[in-house]
Amino acid sequence: MADKEISELTAADPLDGDELLHVVQGGNSRRTTVGALQPEIIQADVRQTVNTGPVDSDGRADFLAAGTGLEVVTTGLTTTPLNLTMGDGFGPRGKRDLSFEVDSNLSWGPLPDDTDAIYLFLEWDGSTLSTGRRLRAPTYSLARPSSAPGQYWYPTDHRSRGEQWNGSEWVPVLRVYVGECATSGGSVASVTSYAYQGKAFIVHNSSVSANARVNISHNIGADNNLMVWFNRDADGFLGKRFLNTIGYASRPENPRGSHVVTNKNHSRLYTGESEAYRTTGSPENVNLSTIPAPIFFDVKRTF
Numbered sequence: 001m002a003d004k005e006i007s008e009l010t011a012a013d014p015l016d017g018d019e020l021l022h023v024v025q026g027g028n029s030r031r032t033t034v035g036a037l038q039p040e041i042i043q044a045d046v047r048q049t050v051n052t053g054p055v056d057s058d059g060r061a062d063f064l065a066a067g068t069g070l071e072v073v074t075t076g077l078t079t080t081p082l083n084l085t086m087g088d089g090f091g092p093r094g095k096r097d098l099s100f101e102v103d104s105n106l107s108w109g110p111l112p113d114d115t116d117a118i119y120l121f122l123e124w125d126g127s128t129l130s131t132g133r134r135l136r137a138p139t140y141s142l143a144r145p146s147s148a149p150g151q152y153w154y155p156t157d158h159r160s161r162g163e164q165w166n167g168s169e170w171v172p173v174l175r176v177y178v179g180e181c182a183t184s185g186g187s188v189a190s191v192t193s194y195a196y197q198g199k200a201f202i203v204h205n206s207s208v209s210a211n212a213r214v215n216i217s218h219n220i221g222a223d224n225n226l227m228v229w230f231n232r233d234a235d236g237f238l239g240k241r242f243l244n245t246i247g248y249a250s251r252p253e254n255p256r257g258s259h260v261v262t263n264k265n266h267s268r269l270y271t272g273e274s275e276a277y278r279t280t281g282s283p284e285n286v287n288l289s290t291i292p293a294p295i296f297f298d299v300k301r302t303f
Contacts, residue, residue, distance in 0.1 A: 023028035044097040046197045046301075047160055050178050051200035053082035053196070061196045061219065064120070064179045066188035071109030072120060072181050077102055085122060086174045087154070089161040098124060098174060108181075112269060115183050121152075124174040137264070138177050140222045144170060152177075155225065177221060180265075182257040192265060198301030201293050207293045216267050218299040223264045225301050267299060 011021075020031050044051075054076035056062035063082055067073035074082065081103040088096045100122075108120050119134050133289045138152040144151055147165045152175060154162045163170040181191045183237040200218040208214055218225070 018128045021111050023299075028118060034199055041088075041091075042097050042099045043093075043095040044087075044099065046199075047085060047087040047095070047097055047140070047302075047303075048154055048162070048176055049085060049196070049198045050176065050194060051083045051085060052199055053077065060200065061193040064181070064191045064193045065290065066181075066191055067107060067109065069109070069115055069187060070111040071107055072179075072184055072188055072191055073108075074102075074106045075095050078103050078215070084122065084176050084178070086176050087160040087162065089159060089216075095160070096226070100124070100129055102129070108133050109291050111183055111188070113183050113186060118183065119177055119179065120179045121175050121177045138222075179221070181267070192219050195219045195299075198222070198296075198297045198303075202297040204295040204297065205293050208295065214295065216299075217265060218297070219265050220299060220301050221264055222301055223302055225264075225267075225299055267297070 022029060022031060050063075053061065054063045063076060064072055065075045065259055081101045083099070083101050085097045085099050088098050090096055101124075106122075109120055111133065112135070115135065117137065118153050119137055121132050121134070121138075123130055134150055134152065136148060137152050138154065140156050142156050142157050143154065144163070145151060149165065149167050151165045152162060152173070153170070154160075154165070162175050164173045164175075165171075171191075177194065179191065179193045182189045189236050195218060195223050195302065198220060200219065200220060202216050204216065209226075213272070
């Protein structure tokens with residue numbers, strides 16, 4: 001073996017991460033493994049997301065905050081590390097997702113001033129996990145969007161690996177968007193941490209009348225989401241409504257039936273004039289005077 005060039009050696013079988021490597025550390029020879037030099041490769045339940053990290057008093061994701069001036073920083077990671085996964089397509093063993101744990105605080109900045117939406121991400125270049133931002137919202141879809149410089153696209157089918165338009169072609173990129181912010185007057189005006197695992201469960205603790213609107217912030221970070229809302233009526237029956245995603249301007253505000261309009265971070269429930277409830281054994285429409293509290297909203301990403 002010592003008499004052969006590396007190019008003369010037999011190609012290795014697919015690596016499982018346990019193979020030993022020789023490294024020099026502090027002038028001394030040491031051993032490590034292939035897996036130690038790369039992020040962990042797993043088969044994630046939810047691909048392309050931040051999985052867990054610091055939360056607020058309601059248990060929702062809360063790891064981004066305004067820093068000094070035009071800067072966004074992470075908070076609390078030294079106590080509660082941020083865990084995230086990036087979809088990297090498929091390999092011989094099935095789904096291939098890169099898993100990272102971040103336990104030191106990060107920053108994004110300086111950011112452009114007087115900007116309504118700046119999208120914040122973490123990116124892996126094969127050796128370093130770094131922060132970045134874009135003014136174009138990421139696209140999650142089956143087909144590639146229109147080519148625009150810096151546009152990020154994540155295919156929601158079996159390909160499951162992100163790409164970016166570099167001005168002449170779509171190139172692979174390992175990136176996960178973690179939140180967004182707005183800036184104004186030389187400082188950060190608002191910051192949103194995207195929901196963990198692409199889902200949010202929200203409790204609305206007020207009753208809602210007919211022809212009313214209920215606004216919630218789910219912070220999924222993608223337009224591809226579906227909502228289920230439900231509550232208990234006076235007899236204890238758990239009423240449940242499954243409502244598909246439509247854009248904010250796609251429906252009149254108060255049709256007879258209830259529906260939801262939604263975008264990547266917010267949803268609005270229109271109660272309408274009537275609602276179907278189960279009474280003595282069969283569904284029937286009744287005049288709706290109020291939806292009693294609490295109302296539960298269950299929002300999930302569709303990919």
